Amino acid sequence: xxxxxxxxxxxxxxxALIPMIIPGILNTxxxxxLLSPQQGPLNDLLRSIGLPAFNVYSLxxxxxxxxxxxxxxxxxMGTAAFSSMDSSMEEAAMASGASPVRTFFTITLRMTRxxxxxxxxxxxxxxxxxxxxxxxxxVPGHKDVFVSRIYAALQAFPADYGTVGVIGxxxxxxxxxxxxxxxxxxxxxxxxxxxxxxxxxxxxxLGRWRWAGFAAFVLFFLIAVALPLAMLIWSAFLPGYEPPSxxxxxxxxxxxxxxxxxxxxxxxxxxxxVITAVSAxxxxxxxxxxxxxxxxxxxxxxxxxxxxxxxxxxxxxxxxMGVGILYWYLAAPLPVHLYGTLTILVVAFVTITLPxxxxxxxxxxxxxxxxxxxxxxxxxxxxxxxxxxxFIPLLMPSLLAAFLYSMIVAFREISAAIFLYSSGTxxxxxxxxxxxxxxxxxxxxxxxxxxxxxxVVLVGIVQLLTRSFGIKARRA
Numbered sequence: 001x002x003x004x005x006x007x008x009x010x011x012x013x014x015x016a017l018i019p020m021i022i023p024g025i026l027n028t029x030x031x032x033x034l035l036s037p038q039q040g041p042l043n044d045l046l047r048s049i050g051l052p053a054f055n056v057y058s059l060x061x062x063x064x065x066x067x068x069x070x071x072x073x074x075x076x077m078g079t080a081a082f083s084s085m086d087s088s089m090e091e092a093a094m095a096s097g098a099s100p101v102r103t104f105f106t107i108t109l110r111m112t113r114x115x116x117x118x119x120x121x122x123x124x125x126x127x128x129x130x131x132x133x134x135x136x137x138x139v140p141g142h143k144d145v146f147v148s149r150i151y152a153a154l155q156a157f158p159a160d161y162g163t164v165g166v167i168g169x170x171x172x173x174x175x176x177x178x179x180x181x182x183x184x185x186x187x188x189x190x191x192x193x194x195x196x197x198x199x200x201x202x203x204x205x206l207g208r209w210r211w212a213g214f215a216a217f218v219l220f221f222l223i224a225v226a227l228p229l230a231m232l233i234w235s236a237f238l239p240g241y242e243p244p245s246x247x248x249x250x251x252x253x254x255x256x257x258x259x260x261x262x263x264x265x266x267x268x269x270x271x272x273x274v275i276t277a278v279s280a281x282x283x284x285x286x287x288x289x290x291x292x293x294x295x296x297x298x299x300x301x302x303x304x305x306x307x308x309x310x311x312x313x314x315x316x317x318x319x320x321m322g323v324g325i326l327y328w329y330l331a332a333p334l335p336v337h338l339y340g341t342l343t344i345l346v347v348a349f350v351t352i353t354l355p356x357x358x359x360x361x362x363x364x365x366x367x368x369x370x371x372x373x374x375x376x377x378x379x380x381x382x383x384x385x386x387x388x389x390x391f392i393p394l395l396m397p398s399l400l401a402a403f404l405y406s407m408i409v410a411f412r413e414i415s416a417a418i419f420l421y422s423s424g425t426x427x428x429x430x431x432x433x434x435x436x437x438x439x440x441x442x443x444x445x446x447x448x449x450x451x452x453x454x455x456v457v458l459v460g461i462v463q464l465l466t467r468s469f470g471i472k473a474r475r476a
Contacts, residue, residue, distance in 0.1 A: 005210055006206060011217060012220075016071060016220070019076070021456060023429060023451060024130065028137060029436055029444060030231040033441065037055055056141075057137055081116070107261040121364075128145075128178070129147065129318050148153070150163075165327075168323050231445075233445070235442055247447065260443070260447055266447060274411075276410060281353075281404070283350050312357035321416050325351070345425065345427065352410075358402075432448060435447070
């Protein structure tokens, strides 16, 4: 998308980022239905053309479904690397007689190797702590991993906290090693191409093959977006799960959506998700702005420690974070009792998403010159007035992006929530898991479609606000 002249790049960008909006548990459920060994429509299609069925309840199936989850983050890191790379070396290689293929492997990949390795290691850290795929696909296929072992130990009676602690520490150590390697790769000795001279990432002309690039976009969209969403929508309008067929069209109904509105538990879970997600988004945005200001714009002693404390949670898998917070608030002699309340979920969501909020706000804060704050203070403004009148308007696009990402992650988070919720504090992701394990596929699909529509509308609203505030910021 970045380095070639393949058409429909806006479509490719949407295809790569939409999976970020679809909660991982819904994507996992959709693929478990699509590739069900008995009734999966894709397996029926494979059998009809004489190919063997694909068993999603296998290690290969787990890898495939999890790959669909982590594509957006890898895509964002990859586009950043390819966009900032000068094309003069590639042009020099081809001018010296190297073929485009040889240029790609000897020049392009070498220059982007640190970003590619860093992205791969970050995907490793995220995958080792994910809950949905191991629990919904691995457990039925008897493919246990760390996360499913932790969950099984907590569900035992009495709960086996010793096993949970041992496995949790082991996962944490592995994740820290992976994150450390990722950071070193990001600072790796790649080829430096950005100099004081101007440069631009010149796209390569693919000629007739440019439409092959477009075909790759379409193929990825069908696999990562269209098929899972179509499966969820199809199941949401049926009274009971049926494979797609002409006869099943006569059974379409809106009853599942009506059931959501008439089941107090589901309505309450939606309410809890909105409350916790919005609260986490607001808190993360405010903390990110404050920490970014202190670490970048001040010379306070110990500001590096503050920055490290805000960044460290990225190395802690969500599953370990949930268990750790659970242990802390059960064992610590605190004056307030947080377990069994929505507050403990907000604490977990804020802790998990704060490092990502910082990544949105820090670059924006660094781009604001100190002279603007100095002009405000010399005009008699207090620090609070300068921060509110200068920094907040200029940071508004970054703040809205941090709020949006934090809210989406909190809304879809289940790895930590599954250990911290109690009766009366269920969130949507937990309810979806409970309904799925009870075999209520149509209700799960209806709730999932409603959840996706809500997140899409939210993203659209925030993007409109970002453009609006961005214009005002530039005028300011």
